[in-house]
Amino acid sequence: MSVAEITTVLEPRSLPNFVETPYVKDVTERSLAYIAAGFPLHLRGISGTGKTTMAMHVASKIGRPVVMIHGDEEFSTSDLVGGEYGYKIRKVVDNFIHSVLKTEEDMRKSWVDNRLTIACKYGFTLIYDEFTRSRPEANNVLLSVLQERMLDLPSAREGDSNYLKVDPDFTAIFTSNPEEYAGVHRSQDALRDRMITMDLDHFDEETEIHITKSKTGLVNGDAAKIIKVVRDLRKSDVYEFAPTIRGCIMIAKTLKVRKASVDKNDPIFKQTCLDILASETSRIGSQTNQERVKEVIGELIEQHC
Secondary structure, three states: OHHHHHOOOOOOOOOOOOOOOHHHHHHHHHHHHHOOOOEEEEEEOOOOOHHHHHHHHHHHOOOOOEOOOOOOOOOOOOHHHEEEEEEEEEEEEEEEOOOOEEEEEEEEEEEOOOEEEHHHHHEEEEEEOHHHHHOHHHHHHHHHHHOEEEOOOOOOOOOOOOOEEEEOOEEEEEEEEOOOOOOOOOOOOHHHHOOEEOOOOOOOHHHHHHHHHHHHOOOOHHHHHHHHHHHHHHHHOOOOOOOOOOHHHHHHHHHHOOOOOOOOOOHHHHHHHHHHHHHHHHOOOOOOHHHHHHHHHHHHHHHHH
């Protein structure tokens, strides 16, 4: 591989502080079973449900080098497959006879394979994170890759054929947010039909406690109190967006920085919960229902802390 190709590849290894509870192990085992059966995997869920982390964890279990793509509205097919970037210049100076100078120049565009082509060519694991943020037409090239195991290449690419046979070790893992999220496109039915979709919800309570403790170093009892506040806020349905494990981690890390305690009588703890959870559960710039959310947060802090 060239230097450019090497820089797009990640080493498959377990993530630091990764928490494996029965819930996580179940999702991992099911994912690996679908992949072993020859199907691409699609992890779908709202923000904060661990889709990307789970995709990286499953990829580490596969053990092949990883190529990662992040969905983007501006993507075209060439951003996935490759394109002509820059120029190669070849210059020959012939001065065999001292009185005669002969010069030849040859300038042509240089083709560079992009990440999908590299993954297909070498049998790497492709993680296409939030693939529905790319326009559907940009993802059309994936149809033949996932079904016929052939990658259609532009005629400008150097080689003997306009088709690349996908390496047998190639695996694809996709993640996506619900279609009602801003900036998300509806994917082609033909593409979704080629995948096994697993819908991920919020982690169970045990997993959320272990993740918060692992990511922040908070003691088990304090982590549990924060989790109870967030989970009961989630059940209250007074928000625009459900609070996630990210909110728990933000609260715990902030408390460590400010040397505050998880206690209803600690004003720093209470204000931190109000700031973080109120912002996480509403749109930026939106004041809709925030006062009611803060009221519920205060009640839950009194109840659990």
